[in-house]
Amino acid sequence: MMLISVRPLFVSLIAVWVFTSFVAATPVQISARSSVTTLANNFTLAALNNTLPNANSTGAPLVLGSGGAIDGESFQVTSTYASYPLDNFPSLGLVGGNLRAFLNDGSWHTNASAPLTGDPLGWGTSSYYSSPASTAFSAVSVVTTGFPVLAVNGISGLWYLCPSDAPVLAQNILYFNTTTVPSHSGVSGASPVECYSVTVNMVPL
Ligand SMILES: *[C@@H]1O[C@H](CO)[C@@H](O)[C@H](O)[C@H]1NC(C)=O
């Protein structure tokens, strides 16, 4: 767990003001914060409801769910473990703004992409291809919560969990900056699915 005492936080806040420009978001419960692009420890992700009651202060565990494949590369979307009960990537890392996922044997073939408005937090996995990973991720320490929280381009307050109404493989998926997603029910004229705002905790392993 990342604990911050008041004095180093104050010093690093000054550093943040001097060296970065924050995009104004609508942060929840934030009194003071600092941000890093590398974490010393491995972690998992968990989603905490911002508006609804939570079962605990850690949140619902998130995993890399199925997001399709092409020849030589597969894609993953960040899903709740409750909706995709298979954890192929039990350990994540944040290094220089790269969000990385590791297989059980510790091997690394998976990077996250920085999501745009309306996109899921998606990942690409390949042993054949190599593309430079996004460097837009960071961990923000919020004094009022116990864990660092995930941010993209400095923004930690725009994550939404969107339930799926698909008849099969109904994964509840983490999206960036959208409050609804199109229906996957296959029913013509079905209403869009409502999403809810979450904070994404980075839970140390
Ligand atoms: C917290 O609650 C979620 C349900 O939202 C549960 O899946 C998870 O295992 C709980 N985590 C801990 C650490 O108790």
Ligand SMILES: *[C@@H]1O[C@H](CO)[C@@H](O)[C@H](O)[C@H]1NC(C)=O
């Ligand atoms: C958020 O709250 C809703 C309603 O209580 C619940 O259905 C959902 O599972 C919760 N999600 C998380 C991530 O705790």
Ligand SMILES: *[C@@H]1O[C@H](CO)[C@@H](O)[C@H](O)[C@H]1NC(C)=O
């Ligand atoms: C993941 O990102 C690193 C750093 O940019 C890169 O060297 C590596 O090839 C990427 N892996 C894949 C599978 O694209």
Ligand SMILES: *[C@@H]1O[C@H](CO)[C@@H](O)[C@H](O)[C@H]1NC(C)=O
């Ligand atoms: C979020 O989406 C709204 C429109 O839906 C857009 O105006 C805003 O710039 C987006 N914010 C970010 C940080 O992408």
Ligand SMILES: CC(=O)N[C@H]1CO[C@H](CO)[C@@H](O)[C@@H]1O
């Ligand atoms: C900081 C970081 O990412 N540490 C490690 C996380 O776990 C993998 C393998 O399980 C290591 O390769 C990383 O160095």
